[in-house]
Amino acid sequence: MKYSIRYAAATLALLSAAAIPASPGTAQQAAQADLILRGGTVYPGGAAPFTGDVAIRGDRITYVGPKAPGGAARIIDATGLIVAPGFIDPHTHVNDALTSTDPASRLVLPFLTQGVTTAFIGVDGGGDPDVAHIFGLTKLEAGKGELEGFGQSSRDYGINFATYVGLGTVRMKVIGPDDRAPTPAELDKMVGLVDQAMCDGALGFSTGLFYAPQSFAKRDEVVALARAAAVKGGVYDSHIRDESSYTIGLKGAIDEALAVGRDAKIPVHIAHIKALGVDVHGEAPQIIAEIEAAQKAGQVVHADQYPWSASGTGLSAALLPRWAQDGGRPEMLKRFADAATMAKMRPEIADNLRRRGGPASLLITSGAPDVEGKTLEEVAKERKVDPVDAAIAILTQRETGVASFNQTEPDIAAFMKQPWVVTSSDASRGHPRYYASFARKYATYVKDKQVINLQDFIDRSTSVTAQLFGLDGRGTLKAGAFADIVAFDPATFAPRADFTHPTLFSTGMRFVVVNGQLAIENGEPTGIASGRPLPHRPAPGTCPSS
Structure with missing residues (x-):
């Protein structure tokens, strides 16, 4: 229960608007910096904006405040730019890019040009149990800082990423594509795959219960596998069984997700929350009320959303x-x-x-x-x-x-306004959300429609997401945090991709720093790959090496 308490505390902090603030200029290092972003409008994540500097040395932030002391090897004039933590995308389908043998693909430029510096993969039940292979990790070695106990990656990446282990891949390995329940021996084998993946650094257990063969899994099977992730301190991430009226309906699918969370004693994350299709349009307020009732009863529940009316x-x-x-x-x-x-x-x-x-x-x-x-x-x-x-x-x-x-704008806006709904892309090939989700949310729902304000957009693309998923040292601009930073032009940050031309890079993202290295400079990719796999640390004492 230790991790459940931790996530509950994070959610309560979020709902009371008490996200961890930065403390501009206090108790921060004055040593020579490698890089200073100077004079921008700084949104530190979870705190009010101010005009000032962000200083970096190595892969860490050393100062956030009005005026960085000392000098730097390089100073970037960020006057007129919005400076914020790198965006975190908790629901993506960029597995193929990150596991590619092509170094250019592993840069994931469609994300960097939007300011996304961290992404989650293995969603919708697609997470491979062979987590060490997905991360490209070598043999375990001690004394490696952030990756201590997990070895070092044998690949270079443009962005940071975490992965889930998924019901779909686990089920296919053990049962195949058939519509049947697992035998007791098969269920034990599936539980073992989830258990090992969690020990190897999986963030949690994901499902895509809408999709065959995952749709053939009954709730007790899902609970057994989610419980294996819960013991290790994981999250249950679910593309719910029905976002529409196909089978049990949108409300019934939300009921099921909440029940899995209660039975498995695991935090619940609803993937790309929506009301899909003509039969459920207008149901967003009802779904919001149900989730908030669960939260008030002590359950940890949150969601992500992409800013498009079309799903993929x-x-x-x-x-x-x-x-x-x-x-x-x-x-x-x-x-x-x-x-x-x-x-x-x-x-x-x-x-x-x-x-x-x-x-x-x-x-x-x-x-x-x-x-x-x-x-x-x-x-x-x-x-x-x-x-x-x-x-x-x-x-x-x-x-x-x-x-x-298949969605309506009133439903999209209703979900987007909730403090427990964070930004995602659900990035997939052929859909402009791969290249433009964060840019679109800013340009359409902050600037044009004013559904949310700029700080809400930044916080729920950075600090709130990091808190909900326990990404220590990321999502905020403060001394000691990892230097994942974006600086964008508020006048020109916008999508170019659309459904006719889905592979156009967004505009207005001037600088992107990943672990202290410039990945985007003056709007252009540098080719530097400084991203890292982010293995989730299992709860202490739950794995042989923990």
């Missing part, structure tokens, strides 16, 4: 009933070829299409060249077929990614 998913996940995905793609294709099965499946696909807002609401972002960049409605009209037939034909050819326009 697979066409099969959006439209096919879960029973049609039992056994994976080979079995799905057999069902497509069976007339009796299709007679049963077709009405369900049509209803799911209605739920999503119709064929015009599904934009194909990845797939065959002849359909990519078109809506399902456009493909159906070109081929002179029904949208359901068009979808089946597309899926028969290959799995296809879609942007699904």
Whole structure:
């Protein structure tokens, strides 16, 4: 229970607006700095802004205050810029970039150009249990500072990152794609995989209960695996079973997530919170009230949100009933070829299409060249077929990614205003959220629509996120913290990526510092890779080496 108390304390601090403040100019080192950001408007994270300096030596901040004492090897004039902690993205799909053999991919420039210096991967149940491999860690070595007890990374990264261990990967390793419960022996093996991953540095246990084969897991299975993460001080991160009205409904899925948290005695994080589809539009206030009631009852619950009305998913996940995905793609294709099965499946696909807002609401972002960049409605009209037939034909050819326009602005705003909802991207290929989520949230919801103010945006992209997930030394500008820092132009920080051109870098991010090194300088990448894997330290005494 030690970690539950810790997370509860962090949440209470957040809800009472008492995030850890910086203390400008007090008890800070006056030694020669490597770099000073001078004269910017400093938002330290969890405290009011002021005009002043941030000094760096090595990978740490040595001074935050009105005027840094002493000199520096380099001084950057930050007058007119917003200086803040590096942004932390708690829900991303950049596993492929970070594990790539290409050093340029591992820089993750779409994130750096938005100011994201730390990201979480392994979300939606996709976290590989082989955490040491994901982190690129060598054999364990002592005396290595932040990574002590975890060895050193054999790779260079542009950003810092943490990872979850996921239900989907664990289930596939032990059970495969089938719709069935694990045997007692299989469940023990799955628990063992989660247990070892937590000892190797996983942040917690993630699920994507909407997606097959994870959707085949019953609550008791999820609780058993979440409990293994809880013992090690982890977090339960969930793409809930239903964000709409597919199965148990949005409220039922929130109920389930909260029940898992209570039964497993683990903090609950709701991934990319939303009300998806026409059947649940307007339900945000009800969901907020339920979560806040759980918080008042002592449960640790929080969420993240991306600032887009369109989600990103697979066409099969959006439209096919879960029973049609039992056994994976080979079995799905057999069902497509069976007339009796299709007679049963077709009405369900049509209803799911209605739920999503119709064929015009599904934009194909990845797939065959002849359909990519078109809506399902456009493909159906070109081929002179029904949208359901068009979808089946597309899926028969290959799995296809879609942007699904399924949310309303009032629901987005309602969730965004909550102090326990932090910024994320859910970054995935083909969707502009990969390149532009933090820039869009600032430009659209701070400047244009004024849903939240600038300090709320910064705090819930930095210090609040760091507190909720126990990222010690990150998320705030204060002496002794790691030097992850951004400096952006408040007039020009904006997205360029959109659904037609999803891979355009954002503008206005002038300087980005990762662990004391300039990754973005005068708006341009330096090519310096100074990010690090961030292994989560398991609760003391719960692992052989802890």
